[in-house]
Amino acid sequence: MVEELKKPKVTNPDEIDVIEEAVLAAVEQDNFAEAAEALQQLHAPDQADVFEDLEPEDQDQILELLTPEVQADILEELEDEDTAEVASRQEPEDLARIIELMEPDKAADLLGDIDLAQAIEVLEEIQEPQEVRPLLAYPDDSAGGIMTSLPISLVESMTVDQAIQHIRAEFEPDDEDIYYLFVTNTEHQLVGVVSVRQLLLGKPQVLISQIMNKDVISIEATADQEEAARLMSRYDLLALPVIDDGQHLLGLITFDDSVEVLEDEATEDIYRLGGVPQGNPSDISVKSAVKNRLPWLSLNMLTAMGSATVLSLFESTLAQYAVLTAFLPIVAGMGGNAATQTLTVTVRGLALGEIESSEGWKTLARELTIGLIDGAALGVIVSLIAMVWKGSPLMGLVVGISVFLNLICAALAGVLVPVIMSKLRFDPALASPILFTPTTDAFGYLIYLTVATLFFIPFIT
Template identity: 55%
Template sequence: MTVYEIDVDTLLVQVKDLLEHGDPKSAAILLEGLRPADQAGVFDDLNPEEQDAILPKLNPEDSADILEELEEEDAVVVADRLRADKLATIMDHMEPDEAADLLGDIEPEKASRVLDAMLDATEVEPLLKHQDQTAGGLMTSASIVLKAGMSVKTAISYLRKLTPEDEDIYYLFVTDRADKLVGVVNLRSLVTQPATAKISDIMNTDVLSVQADADQEEAAKLMKRYDLLALPVVDNNQRLLGVITYDDSFDIMEDEATEDIYRLAGIPEETPSDLPLGEAVKKRLPWLVVNLFMALISASVLSLFESTISQMAALAAFFPIVAGVSGSAGTQTLTVTVRSIALGEIEPKNAIKVIANQFLLSLVNGIAVGLIIALIAVVWKQSLMLGMIAGIATLVNIISTAFTGVVIPLAIQKFKSDPALASPIIVTALTDALGYLVYLGLASALLAWLI
């Protein structure tokens, strides 16, 4: 990566320099020499005045590439500053799915003016009907569709007519007279078959597809499972509506992983580190408040045992150890469960087996950690009783996480919610409260028995 990053950084300085010296034309030529992802990288690092100076000098193809490669929210900001007719010209050079996404994000009144001014509006308009997050919302229009009745020769000359900007083609889908999807042809088999062969004879009829209203994650999983470069999207009558390409499925899998990472950390939605303050507060504060109220459960447990604590303040020294280690054990089990669910490795029907595995593991880990804690207590505080209490409490607590860390995410999954979202807070609160209850309950019972 380093080589390319250095190139891009050097180029950014040159482009800024040229713009400062009033030569946007040369700056544009420099930018046009880069690959789309790098063009967008440089463009994104320019300030708005610089962007507005260079954009009119770029040809529409490169402007379209940049808008496609920018983060969605950045592309909207740039699009908002462009006149509707200028934006329409650029969007005519964008992939239909990217154009549809952008149109859906800018203000509706302007979007309809842009659509009116576009030459390729007919390719984009049907895509606007589908909901975000569905297969239909993700697909692009299938620019190249063969007919079952075509000959190989006709198909090849049809391919020749395509303009060079068209998206790379991976598979050629075949429809019948009613536009129903009936097969797929590999480009290589088209090249290597006799010119007179009929498409219906050389096509593979075993072709996977998804309904337009299916969840986008379902489509992405299908593509991942079967290593598909493109997945056709159909309506209820099996009519071909469009195609989802592998780069989209790649993005979705990465987004889902990021979402899981964030949700496990108590952030319901992705929050880039440069999010404006107001939005970042809106995304992160609510969870802290929920967490606070969940911590009240543990606080109430502790409150119950205030007299025990005043009697033996040394008990408090082991709070972070008992609670901390059990919390970590809970996080481990929970994370393994949530990620295994996301990767399709465990399902509710295996729950008993998974719990049994985690129970054994927790038993071993709990005994090991409990013994160490007991030893520390005996050596440090010279108290066998404290050692026994802390050790047993830790053991019980770690074992309990084998249940909560598996059952809670599986139960949430069963109710069609995302286990990554709600599980951590519930498991943490339960582990914590139970930990204090067992630890202080044992202590208070022993103290009562001794006195």
């Protein structure tokens, strides 16, 4: 009957906006009961979105009016730092009640993010600390760090009927949904997997070892979380069992955490390529954003000094033949942008596993070919433009040759830098165009002014 009365939650973006505004308006008038009620019409991710926009005092006022289940949902969905902040303001006993209702992996993350003294107090208050405690042992970015504890597992010697009885007895309503059931031997080593459907359709007296699939993909707890996510995405897995170095089953990674890792990884690559080295900048404070971006801009300024030095070296040439100045940005820009294209393709190819760093020469050959073709085409176009604009075929030739040579250098650099970084086990996305193009610029200027000194100046004087 409760189900019957429950209003379905809202998923339409416009309706979500209306409810979000209703919550904010109610809070404005200190009507927290109304705010809490409106909030419950939303799904947890949307609840968290409104919640994070509130002042700390208002957050606490509303939280008090919600059931521990909803409190747990909201804390699961907030950004990690926000979760830790809200949690730090709660009494240990209250926080323990909330944490018991959270997914064990999120609970472990929360305990790792708050003050150690508070975390210990909370752990003492938790009724089933064995669900969370083992998860605290692994770094946040390892497979063990994103695994959650197993609600249930089967032993290969059970019959289908015994397995179903076991599930009925052990499964608690607030456990995460189960889709696969992992099977161990008597030493708790992973030996197979059974789907719920296989149990549902299996004959009662058949042994689990007879219906289970032995071809089970697993990962060690110390492996990188990105490796786990790639494995799940590549083999379309809903859940990935996590084992220790003795094949013992420790926990599992669920698909939602794997999707989160993949999205975070893509975001990180995008930001790094864009010269924003860390974090999730569209949310963080202005202070953190400046701290995040200013060092790279400063580094960029230092590398740009290379270009400035090249131009300084040719200062008297440029003073005498000021017509050369106009084409500086074109030669440098073409090279920088061709390098950015090559770099982008190489970095993403490495991230997706399409390019292996051991086969870097294949990519190099390919990109050099593209550089030759693009360089020849652009060289011809730009030399025609220069010829017509400045009325000098010689000028056209110089600019054309420079663009052509610069595009070949760009292809070389755009492949070699990320591939070498990847071989040295740095993130290739750190070879951001922001740090990279000043170098290609300097090269471009050097090539252009050298070509001009050799082929232009001797012939016009």
